[in-house]
Amino acid sequence: MRIVSILLLSLIICAGPARADEISPKGDVAGKLTTYNIQSDEDLYAIAHHYDIGVNEIRYANPGVNPWKPKATRAILIPSLYVLPQKRQGIVINLPELRLYYYHPNGEVYTFPVAVGRDGWNTPVTTTKIVKKRKDPIWIPTDSIRAEDPTLPDFVPAGPKNPLGKYALNLGIPGFALHGTLAPRTIGTRASHGCLRMYPKDIEALFNLVEVGTPVAIVDEPYKLGWRGRDLFVELPPGKKNAAERKSAIAVISRMISRSAGGVTIDGDALAMAVMASDGIPVAIGKRGLFASATSTVKTLFHE
Secondary structure (H helix, E strand, O other), rough: OEEEEEEOOOOOEOOOOOOOOOOEOOOOEEEEEEEEEEEEEHHHHHOOOOOOOOHHHHHOOOOOOOOOOOOOOOOEEEEEEEEEEOOEEEEEEOOOOOEEEEEEEOOOEEEEOOOOOEEEEEEEEEEEEOOOOEEOOOOOOOOOHHHHOOOOOOOOOOOOOOOOOEEEEEEEEOOEEEEEEOOHOOOOEEEEEOOEEOOOOHHHHHHHHOOOEEEEEEEOOOOOEEEEOOOOEEEEEOOOHHHHHHHHHHHHHHHHHHHHHOEEOHHHHHHHHHHHOOOOEEEEEEOOOOOOOOOHHHOOOOOO
């Protein structure tokens, strides 16, 4: 099984244009971390778009960097390392991660950042499928969207002002679709009316890859565990947590580890640091071997 991100890097430090690469996952973990030297006229949003990662992904991977005016020549992290979600068939959209995975029948895996529904317009957790492919779609605002903005027209024809972009993949949920956007700087955030926005180049690629009938699973998987060789990795979505949330995360992840097959020895400090960071970057927290209780290992790391 290979994973493909439209602009994954193959160089450790790359100041030139990115290129499409195919990367074979070793077990459950795919991709790699790379760095990039910022040029004088770039900001993090443009770099995220260029390297096909979401806004939150690049910001949390580079704390302390001004997203609008990062220091030129500074090396930043390109977080293109992923633990694959548990479900691995068709299209899988992990809402906390703000990322889509497409498992092609030929064994390749494609991954893209997405924007999902904002508060009050939450994208539902559900199982559905692609029911229609539309090129140059017409946008017809729903009654609920028009109620929020009564000035909207009855429809917006295909063209440069259409908020769906050039491509749309209708889901089997009325009013929901995967589509392009006129606001690429929202990709990797919670910004839509429930639909799933993608970078224009990404929706075009996905449009050409999938067929009507492709299954779609929208999941809520905030914590992902996966193996690469003998190493067990954990990935948490970008977003800071308070003390209570960190303790809860430790407890949930510990239960997940205890249910995993095979013995694993957990590095409690590594797990605690991964939860503390919550930056979306997979971290090795254990190795195959004698089983160690994750709960007893880490419960002393957070003091009252």
